[in-house]
Amino acid sequence: MATPLPYSERIAWFHQARFGMFIHYGLYSQLGRGEWIQFQERIPRDEYAKLAEEFAPAENCVDLWLDLAVEAGMNYAVFTTKHHDGFCFFDTQTTGFKLPAFQGGRDLVAEFVEGCRKRGLKVGLYLSNLDWRYPGYFDLQRYPESADACGQALHDQTRELLTRYGRIDLLWYDGEWVDMGGKNDVEDRPAFWRSQELLEMIYELQPHILVNNRLGIDADLDTPEQHVTASTPGRGWESCMTIGDPEAWGWSRFAPNRKAVPDLLKNLVVAAGGEGNYLLNIGPRPDGTVDASDAEPLRSIGRWLETHGEAIYGSERFFPDYTRHWQGGYTRKGNMVYITLFRYSTEVPVPLLRPLPVRAKLIGSDVELSVREGFNQGFVIEGLPEEPPTWPYPVLKLEFAEPPQRVEEEDRAAWIENKVT
DSSP: OOOOOOHHHHHHHHHHHOEEEEEOOSGGGGTTBOTTHHHHTTOOHHHHHTHHHHOOOOTTHHHHHHHHHHHTTOOEEEEEEEOTTOOBSSOOSSOSOBHHHHTTTOOHHHHHHHHHHHHTOEEEEEEESOOTTOHHHHOTTTOHHHHHHHHHHHHHHHHHHHHHSSOOOEEEEEOOOSGGGSTTOOSOHHHHHTHHHHHHHHHHHOTTOEEBSTTSSOOSEEOOBSSOOOOSTTOEEEEEEOSSOTTOSSOBSSOOOOOOHHHHHHHHHHHHHTTOEEEEEEOOOTTSOOOHHHHHHHHHHHHHHHHHGGGTTTOBOOOHHHHTOSSEEEEEETTEEEEEESSOOSEEEEOSEESOOSEEEETTOOOBOEEEEOSSSOEEEEOOOSSOSSSSOOEEEEEOSSOOEEOOOSSTTGGGGTOOO
């Protein structure tokens, strides 16, 4: 049985990274209605395949994506090597439905991997478990040979991705369900995908790698989608999210519902406070260029991180009650605590935390703030300027003589009459 490297070694870079780019790009981008369009509109296989004949990613599209990731302060990227429509961006031997067959041998996965390494970004590859081109995926009883072939293609494509491009840091599967809730839905999904066998092959080929939990087995990382929810302590996790509508990860031509920069930053801070990562998606246009509606929010986040990144990168798990505190998001590293002020005030009460900090300041400012005792074993940071010094969120940096501890309340009503000692 293949044995990966110790989890603590494999997860170390992931805990430093905290922020990554998800890239959903494919034939569906030409239609501009999201990446599920073939299935949702029941476009026949051969009709959908005609999109490949006109698909022409810009020569520099990968550079555009990854330069943007660097500008945004991201430390890794995950690219959709094959989505549910089955179109592959690498020269797989499992199908002729692939970019190299239509673009003179062009391998966008190779470009992506090389581009990440050139910029010091960790490499993540997304691979869809399922493939809508296989009738057996939808009806196992009627097309059993096709169903087996669908599962085998996943194994073969995984081996190709892990043997052709050197070191891959993260393997991101998606679509462990079978028949998508239809009458033939398979409950034993790991058996259908032969997930344990697949995982052993992965660790044998690249024992340093991280694998997400979408093979129907836990593997290494949890992947909450469109929400930020921490896993249990010690477990790596990553919240994946769109900037726009949650129903469309791929390019949508008209999609006015967009998250504002403060909302995106808040999600990043809350994820970091729970010792998790934030994987934020872009859906490039049909030619692979990035629309301003995706690019500008990421650049704004990057500018904030240039000043405040120490509060995010390498963050350790904070106390659960504080990750979504009413005034701000709490992150920590050793004896340092950072409070990203979602709601700004000239004084910041910090309840139920001891000891008192020995120093408090706003990141980016040389002004030393004062600390006084607060109610019920808390303290108050005073002396903040009348107006927030940075947009959208200033960050308080608190230095303690030792790692701070949350005060446990034996009597949760004692604070009402100030009886806590």
